[in-house]
Amino acid sequence: MAVSEGLAIGALAQRTGLAVSAIRYYEAQGLISPWRNSGGQRRYQRADIRRLSFVMIAQQFGLTLPEIREVLSVLPGNRTPTPQDWKAIGVQLRAHLDQRIDTLTRLRDNLDGCIGCGCLSLPKCALYNPDDRVKSNGSGPRYLMGDTPEA
Amino acid sequence: MAVSEGLAIGALAQRTGLAVSAIRYYEAQGLISPWRNSGGQRRYQRADIRRLSFVMIAQQFGLTLPEIREVLSVLPGNRTPTPQDWKAIGVQLRAHLDQRIDTLTRLRDNLDGCIGCGCLSLPKCALYNPDDRVKSNGSGPRYLMGDTPEA
DNA sequence: CCTTGACCTAAAGTTAGGTTTAGAAATTAG
DNA sequence: CTAATTTCTAAACCTAACTTTAGGTCAAGG
Numbered sequence: 001m002a003v004s005e006g007l008a009i010g011a012l013a014q015r016t017g018l019a020v021s022a023i024r025y026y027e028a029q030g031l032i033s034p035w036r037n038s039g040g041q042r043r044y045q046r047a048d049i050r051r052l053s054f055v056m057i058a059q060q061f062g063l064t065l066p067e068i069r070e071v072l073s074v075l076p077g078n079r080t081p082t083p084q085d086w087k088a089i090g091v092q093l094r095a096h097l098d099q100r101i102d103t104l105t106r107l108r109d110n111l112d113g114c115i116g117c118g119c120l121s122l123p124k125c126a127l128y129n130p131d132d133r134v135k136s137n138g139s140g141p142r143y144l145m146g147d148t149p150e151a
Numbered sequence: 152m153a154v155s156e157g158l159a160i161g162a163l164a165q166r167t168g169l170a171v172s173a174i175r176y177y178e179a180q181g182l183i184s185p186w187r188n189s190g191g192q193r194r195y196q197r198a199d200i201r202r203l204s205f206v207m208i209a210q211q212f213g214l215t216l217p218e219i220r221e222v223l224s225v226l227p228g229n230r231t232p233t234p235q236d237w238k239a240i241g242v243q244l245r246a247h248l249d250q251r252i253d254t255l256t257r258l259r260d261n262l263d264g265c266i267g268c269g270c271l272s273l274p275k276c277a278l279y280n281p282d283d284r285v286k287s288n289g290s291g292p293r294y295l296m297g298d299t300p301e302a
Numbered sequence: 303c304c305t306t307g308a309c310c311t312a313a314a315g316t317t318a319g320g321t322t323t324a325g326a327a328a329t330t331a332g
Numbered sequence: 333c334t335a336a337t338t339t340c341t342a343a344a345c346c347t348a349a350c351t352t353t354a355g356g357t358c359a360a361g362g
Contacts, residue, residue, distance in 0.1 A: 042309085
């Protein structure tokens with residue numbers, strides 16, 4: 001095996017701890033773009049180890065795959081990302097994270113003053129309409145309708 | 152309509168802002184237990200408005216439905232919950248929330264020191280193994296294997 | 303050369319949290 | 333009493349993020 005033929009998908013899986021199927025899935029989602037060898041098999045650069053590592057970390061921070069793709073899109077396409085490139089990405093990620101922490105903290109503070117009072121059963125309660133939802137995943141009640149409260 | 156025949160599912164939906172289908176789904180998940188009238192239709196207590204309101208709030212805080220069911224299970228089954236009962240629930244919820252905020256904060260602090268360094272590509276990096284994952288939803292890489300790092 | 307293990311694609315299955323649909327029965331309004 | 337709402341159940345559908353399966357190909361060792 002020549003030095004610069006790239007990593008096979010199994011090797012990349014070993015290095016990152018991801019499942020092979022997950023790596024293929026990320027490719028389908030546009031998060032990584034391997035080339036193919038003469039036999040049609042995927043080959044990866046060493047820099048892709050770091051790229052996938054970043055994907056995993058960003059997921060822990062609660063970003064969706066489309067969001068991660070967006071963040072990664074600022075990386076240079078024509079050359080291997082430098083430490084400076086990654087630093088810039090880190091700043092973006094931190095902003096995401098700061099916002100999530102802030103939202104949760106505000107919710108918590110509302111909770112303290114609110115859980116015991118009668119407003120908990122009213123759609124007008126502050127806890128129902130924080131400007132930004134936690135958005136922990138794509139589900140949850142689709143619409144909150146402000147209806148005439150009476151309880 | 153007699154005073155104490157309970158709320159129909161549509162009325163409960165109006166009061167809480169939830170979809171009728173969501174309320175039935177929550178019943179299937181064991182979050183709420185209406186009785187049936189002579190015609191087989193669901194009837195709810197007024198206290199169920201608050202119960203569902205709590206479900207919605209807890210979801211905003213990132214709890215899963217099984218977690219919410221767990222939290223709600225401490226409510227008395229034989230009588231209408233008092234403000235004290237709800238207060239106790241509030242304390243539990245706050246504990247959950249504190250832990251989430253704490254986790255995210257720790258992740259953020261790690262990120263600051265970590266994103267620029269070489270360890271990002273190593274499975275042994277601190278960011279890979281925070282003791283508690285953010286667990287924003289049930290997905291994500293199923294297993295992180297600690298393999299011989301070398302990059 | 304032959305076998306074994308890694309890799310390929312496409313499609314279907316999985317979990318969470320619901321929504322939508324279809325057809326039937328109950329309730330309510332007039 | 334009749335028509336319009338509501339409600340009922342069961343099953344199918346939806347998104348996100350993957351995994352599993354099936355059937356076939358590629359690559360490496362002996």
